[in-house]
Amino acid sequence: MANAIFEVVPFGASNLDPMSRLVGAIGTDNFSHELLNYVNDKCGAEHCSVFEYKDSQLRGRGSASLDHSSTSRHQSDLYVMGGYWRRDPGLLESQRLLDDARLGLMRQDLGEVSDVELREKIWSSQDVQHRLLLCSGTRQSALFVSLCRTGETGDFPSEGLHELAHTSAAVIAIVRKHAAISWTVPRFPAALTNLAEIESCMANALPRLPRREFQVCARLIYGMTTYGIALDLGIGEGSVMTYRKRTYERLHIASQRELLIWYLGNWEKTFGEALVGHA
Numbered sequence: 001m002a003n004a005i006f007e008v009v010p011f012g013a014s015n016l017d018p019m020s021r022l023v024g025a026i027g028t029d030n031f032s033h034e035l036l037n038y039v040n041d042k043c044g045a046e047h048c049s050v051f052e053y054k055d056s057q058l059r060g061r062g063s064a065s066l067d068h069s070s071t072s073r074h075q076s077d078l079y080v081m082g083g084y085w086r087r088d089p090g091l092l093e094s095q096r097l098l099d100d101a102r103l104g105l106m107r108q109d110l111g112e113v114s115d116v117e118l119r120e121k122i123w124s125s126q127d128v129q130h131r132l133l134l135c136s137g138t139r140q141s142a143l144f145v146s147l148c149r150t151g152e153t154g155d156f157p158s159e160g161l162h163e164l165a166h167t168s169a170a171v172i173a174i175v176r177k178h179a180a181i182s183w184t185v186p187r188f189p190a191a192l193t194n195l196a197e198i199e200s201c202m203a204n205a206l207p208r209l210p211r212r213e214f215q216v217c218a219r220l221i222y223g224m225t226t227y228g229i230a231l232d233l234g235i236g237e238g239s240v241m242t243y244r245k246r247t248y249e250r251l252h253i254a255s256q257r258e259l260l261i262w263y264l265g266n267w268e269k270t271f272g273e274a275l276v277g278h279a
Contacts, residue, residue, distance in 0.1 A: 044156060110129050
């Protein structure tokens, strides 16, 4: 029998191809960045945001920028919280197309958007000029993956578009798997996904919190960023951080995890639901 010869190859994240790294990031905080790395490898996208449309509302579900800045996250928050998505012709058209197909890829020159405020506030201010919208679902319930390039790098290359289109079904399947793990809490969904209920619970919890403090912390638990909270409440980001700090001092806690644990305990008392098996 011939001797087998093995070459020892170091194994680690750097040795994995972009698809393998993306699959490995499912359910982790690094998913948005690995999704961007994957689509950048395919078509040169510089910014990536994921949105979920359900119950007539759009919600941001993760963003990343190639330069590791908060640009994509901030613009995603503004796009959702400012209601600009309701005026976005690309999003509206892709929703219409979902009536005929469950998966689609739309290419858009953002410089041709006629709504000046939408164009300037969301895209032109960051020199974003070209977008791809990967969409899946129905008009009533859908996922959107928004991929953008700046004017400096130019439009998406045709070869990259072909590669992305070829793997779009796999990308959507991976995003849905990540969503199933990270976006839902099946045994007590309203406790973390209904802002009105979160706010009501915190308003009635002991010790009593001032209105602005429980409003800010309710939105933290709901999943909003500091920028998104500031936009939603009409206050500055500095004020959001101040109210959060004051709440932490009142509750004698030091992290958002401790805030969540404190909140879930109060939610159980308020709504009489047993959260057995959940820490």
